[in-house]
Amino acid sequence: MIPGNFITLLIKKDYTDLLHNFYSQPNYFYFMNNIENPEDLAKCPFRGTRVGGAIGTSPQIDDWWPNRLQVELLHQEQPVANPLSGENYKEAFNKIDYENLKKDIKELLVNSQEWWPADYNNYGPQMIRMAWHSAGTYRIADGRGGASQGMQRFAPINSWWDNGNTDKSRRLIWPIKKKYGAALSWADLIILTGNCSLEIMGFPTFGYAGGRRDAWEPDRSTYWGPEFWEGKPYDQSLAGQERKGHPDEMVKANLRWIGGPKEKYHDLENPLAATHQALIYVNPEGPEGNGDPQDSARNIRESFKRMAMDDEETVALIAGGHAFGKSHGMVSADKIGAAPEAAPIHAQGLGWNNPVGSGNGINTMTNGIEGSWIPNPTKWDNDYLTNLLKFEWKKIESPVGAIQWTPTDPNAPKTPDAHLDGLLNNLMMMTSDIALKVDPDYKVICERFLNDFDYFTETFSKAWYKLKHRDMGPKDRYLGPEVAKEDLIWQDPIPKLNHDLIDSNDIVRLKSDILNSGLSISALVSAAWSAASIYRDTDKRGGANGARLALDPQNNWEINRPEELNNVLETLKNIQNDFQNGENSNKKVSLADLIVLGGCAAVEKAANNAGVEIEVPFTSGRMDTTQELTDAESFDWLKPVSDGFKNYHNDKVGYRVPPERIFLDRAQLLTLTAPEWTVLVGGLRVLDQNYDHSKHGMFTENTEHLSNDFFKVLTSMDYVWVPQSSDEILFNLNDRKSGATKYTATRCDLIFGSNAQLRNIAEVYAADDGQKRFVKDFVSVWDKVMMLDRYDVKDE
Incomplete structure (x- = not known):
């Protein structure tokens, strides 16, 4: 299932060389050009918004200062935004009568509501698309996107053209959400509705897990690619012209331009996965709507790979998704109203108003392609692959001019109309469907699935499960009676705890053994930080649990100081063996725990060296995984390409x-919050944590002392910062009087002195009373990072 946006009418132009500054307010320039007397408009006192209907906003801080580092992005999703803050979702979800919940959903799916009538009197296909598009934004490069927070409810995703009419799908299932309230998140309901939809049409799902917590505000930080205002292509007519006293330079201040040659359809910009902004995967008409199946196949392979799917999973998902429902293209895109975020207030959150006829049913418009792939759109069968491979297909246009395909054989099966009884229509394929037939590797998989329907069913079932749960993290977070028992490689499995935990006396002894082993504070801190800091909250992957730091590929990453790291690991393994073969032979300690414990012991020692006595928290219970349980190719995506820490x-x-x-x-x-980020960097620098042991940012004479020296030097006016070259990547810190170079630094060091918000935090730790506060706060956030992946003990 690869439904697109208003393909022909909206994506015929190459916008890939124009990268919108996605934090700006470009509609201001359109607004200033299209009102008669902007000076006469009243100003709202809140952030300078001009009053006067849906007009737009005045320039904001990021318009005037586009290079400003937006530190406030660290402070999204604050509890004050969440009306359910403090409530235990896990406990509430587990109290739901799960069988009754599924029964309620399935009954709703086959009862057509007059305000938005169901195709074929069954909402199943429509809800599969909703669930697919909720999960399909996931990308493996940074773990962003996916279904885990129900972000389909907020901008920009809720207003992408590719999500046309998913607002109607969510509104249709509101009665279910209303009944179960806070015990059932939108994120969980959307995915469960997709599963129930498959089941009522005869498909055996592999399983389902709840546990997704809703977001309560839009994601303002994820870069989705070149963005266009309000779900439509950006008005390039503004470029190169002067607009009522606003020269082109001001317009360009709101745009980020991609240098170099235009990107090809098969050369996606990292970390993007969709081939075009406002799409979930690829353009179903082919790249830039060119109607070429070969080009489309290359697009599909790259896009699905970026979304963590291999070729077999890709074919299974497309063929399985297109075994149901239809595509809609009965009304021209230029007649369709604005997306939800730009719709008038009386629309009450619904967008894409269709003024033709009833605005739905036989007049429904989503991606501009019209028709169904199969004769039985509400039944699980293998007709999609049968039709795709059996018949030859010719290119035609939809009622609104979109590229689609129809069988050349007049005796090919027909498909029933979704709303008019007795009417039969020709079958339809998209360019992205024909791609599966013309690509040799995809075709082999299609033939395999066609010849073994049971295997196809199993593969689609597992791929669907992966699609819906890929961003949920470890199985410890999964809730409900339908969690699949099988551990799957993409879940980064870690064996369950199978031994007694070490106690406080053991911890004291092991700390002593580690500190007396000859390993440096820097090396111990580096190992622990390297293990824990690759965690990413977007898809809950990475972290110290499992000790994958000792396995390929993480063990060999340049950023982890491999030679030093392996010396640390060998020493810790010897301590582990001595402990388990000695008087504590009835107890075990994992390498994962020892890596973290070593870091904790080193931080304590460094604090003591700086004159502050403090105990660094440590929670045991981590387990060691194996190379066989590690998907090295997938895990390698967690390797940082840039890491200021x-x-x-x-x-x-x-x-x-x-x-x-x-x-x-x-x-x-x-x-991390801004204070946590700041204090961590200050501590890591004085503890010699640069990956190559360079001295950049080490503003101290006392290494391996957890001191606030970084902040004291950073905020001192005794020095002058001088760029080493015109690119301003490296800098010298020169004594103001003598001119002699005292220290060197990178942009990732100096940002804590140049950015206003970060500098004010740095000054807290640089003050004469800042040392003890610095150590206390560093230890607190150190423990936070070490525990980020401990969902086995966290009630989240």
Whole structure:
């Protein structure tokens, strides 16, 4: 299932060389050009918004200062935004009568509601699309997207053209959400409705897990590609012209331009997975609507790979999804109203108003392609693959001019009309369907599935389960009676705890053994930080649990100081063996626990060296996984390409944004606040954590002391910062009087002195009373990072 947006009418132009500054307010320029007397409009006192209907906003802080680092992005999803903050969702979900919940959903699916009548009197296909599009935004590069927070409810996703009319699907299932209230998140309901839809049409699902917590505000940080205002292509007529006193330079201040040659359809910009902004996967008419199946196949392979699917899973998902329902293209795109975020207030959150006829039913419009792939659109069977491979297909146009395909054989089966009884229509295929037939590898898989329907069913069932749960993290987070018992490789499985935990006396002894082993504080901190800090909250992957730091591929990443790391691991393994073969032979301690414990012991020692006595928290219970339980190819996506915590920047990767912006992104993946981010960096620098042991940012004479020296030097006016070259990547800190170079630094060091919000935090720790506060806060956030992946003990 690869439904697109208003393909022909909206994506005929190449916009890939124009990258919208996705934090700006570009509609301001349109607004200023299209009102008669903007000076006469009243100003709302809240953020300078101009009053006067759906007009737009005045320039905001990011319009005037487009290079400003938006530190406030770390503070999204605050409890104050959540009306259910403090309530235990896990406990509430587990109290639901799950069988009755599924019964309620299935009954709703076959009772057509007059305000939005169901195709074939069955909402199943429509709800499969809703669930698919909710989960289908996931991308493996940074774990963003996916179904786990119900982000389909908010901008920009709720207003992408590819999500046309998913607003109606969610409104249709509101009676279910209303009945179960806070015990059932929108995120869980959307996916469960998709499963129930498959089941009422005869498909055996592999399983279902609840446990998704709803977001309560839009995601303002994820980059989805070149964005266009309000779900429509950006008005390029603004470029190169002057608009009522607003020269082109001001317009360009709101745009980020991609340099170099235009990107090809098969050369996606990292970390993007969809081939075009506002699409879930690919353009079903082919790249840029070109109608070429070969080009489409290349697009599909790259896009689905970026979304963590291999070729077999890709074919299964497309063929399985297109075994149900139809596509809609009966009304021209230029007649359809604005997306939900731009719709008038009386629309009450519904967008894409269709003024033709009833606006739905036989007049429904989504992606512009009209028709169904199969003769039985509400029954699970293998007709999609039969039709695709058996018949030859010719290119035609939909009623609104979109590219689609129809059988050349006049005796090919027909498909019933979705709303008019007795009317039969020709079958339809999209360019992205024909792609599965013309690509040799895809065709072999199609033939395999066609010849073994049971195997196809199993493969689609598992691929659907993966699609819906890929961003949920470890199975410890899964809720409900239908959780699949099988451990799947993409879940990064870790064996369950099978031994007694070490106690406080054991911890004291092991800390002593580690500190007396000859390993440096820097090496111990580096190992623990390397293990824990690759965690990303987007899809709950990574972290110290499992000790994958000792396995391929993580063990060999340049950023982890491999030679030093392996010396640490060998020493810790010897301590592990001595402990388990000694008087504590009835107890075991995992390598994963020892890696973290070593880091904790080193931080305590460094704090003591700096004159502060403190105990670093440690929670045991981690287990060691194996190479066989590690998907090395998938796990390698967690390798940082840039990491300001270690002053690591892989120059082999082409960058279009400064290192500090990628650094901000990594801080957000670790769920850090601005103070946590700041104090962590200050501590890691004085503990010699640069990946290559460089001295950049090490503003101290006392290494392995957990001191606030980083902040004291950073905020001092005794020095002058001088760029080493015009690119302003590296800097010298020169004594103001003598001119002698005292220290060196990177952009990821100096941002904590140049950014206003971060500098104010740095000054807290640089103050004369800042040392003890610095150590206390560093230890607190250190423990937070070490525990980010411990869903086996966290009630979340």
